Amino acid sequence: MNAASQGGSSAGCRLYLITPPRLDLVRFRDDLAAALDAGDVACLQLRLKDAAPDDVKRATEALMPVCHAHDVAFILNDDAKLAHALGCDGAHLGQTDGDHAGARKLLEGKILGITCHASRHLAMEAGELGADYVAFGAFFPTDTKEVLHHATPDILEWWSEMMEIPCVAIGGITAQNCAPLVRSGADFLAVVGAVWNHPDGPAAGVKAMNAAIAAA
Ligand SMILES: Cc1ncc(COP(=O)(O)OP(=O)(O)O)c(N)n1
Ligand SMILES: Cc1ncsc1CCOP(=O)(O)O
Numbered sequence: 001m002n003a004a005s006q007g008g009s010s011a012g013c014r015l016y017l018i019t020p021p022r023l024d025l026v027r028f029r030d031d032l033a034a035a036l037d038a039g040d041v042a043c044l045q046l047r048l049k050d051a052a053p054d055d056v057k058r059a060t061e062a063l064m065p066v067c068h069a070h071d072v073a074f075i076l077n078d079d080a081k082l083a084h085a086l087g088c089d090g091a092h093l094g095q096t097d098g099d100h101a102g103a104r105k106l107l108e109g110k111i112l113g114i115t116c117h118a119s120r121h122l123a124m125e126a127g128e129l130g131a132d133y134v135a136f137g138a139f140f141p142t143d144t145k146e147v148l149h150h151a152t153p154d155i156l157e158w159w160s161e162m163m164e165i166p167c168v169a170i171g172g173i174t175a176q177n178c179a180p181l182v183r184s185g186a187d188f189l190a191v192v193g194a195v196w197n198h199p200d201g202p203a204a205g206v207k208a209m210n211a212a213i214a215a216a
């Protein structure tokens, strides 16, 4: 998950996939394998909103091996303790997803990402706490989630000029609109719809995102 050490596309920016909020595990496992076969993906975040821990466990057991077979990190959304218990590569926590400092200790040596919305202050706090990346957004309108915070590319420029810690851009990002985010210094572009809802399927979605990042 370190942009500099993992190579990849132009300016080191890479694709960060997030699962749809609800999924049919059997079908999604095949979609995931096709997406990861299609191009460069840094990580997959399992984001099953409102799923029971047992369902998250089943999904992790089905999907994490697919990710690891493709050298893709597997990150769990919302729950650092469950991420630790399931042996995930890390967790992504929002501002109301529990104790960030406790999560940092629990996930020693693993990836911890923190949502910072459009706040420089939250990003500085996350950096001081030892986050492995900070996430800014939403940059564009999205159908995937109701968003309360809206970010603009200048926060990516500010962060990447000042800090070594990678930053992730999220929210309505597509192959058509991502270029300014890449040029502003995003280390990762996190997407749901652009890949899983691509009209030609997830493999085409990954290829389109990789090409757009490389051309930015
Ligand atoms: C990479 C990345 N960035 C931001 C988010 C949003 O996290 P959060 O604010 O906790 O909202 P939910 O995802 O829990 O709805 C994310 N998941 N991933
Ligand atoms: C989880 C999340 N947090 C802010 S926007 C968003 C959804 C991103 O999905 P999409 O790439 O489909 O807009």
Ligand SMILES: [Mg+2]
Binding pocket: 077, 078, 092, 093, 094, 097
């Ligand atoms: Mg959350």
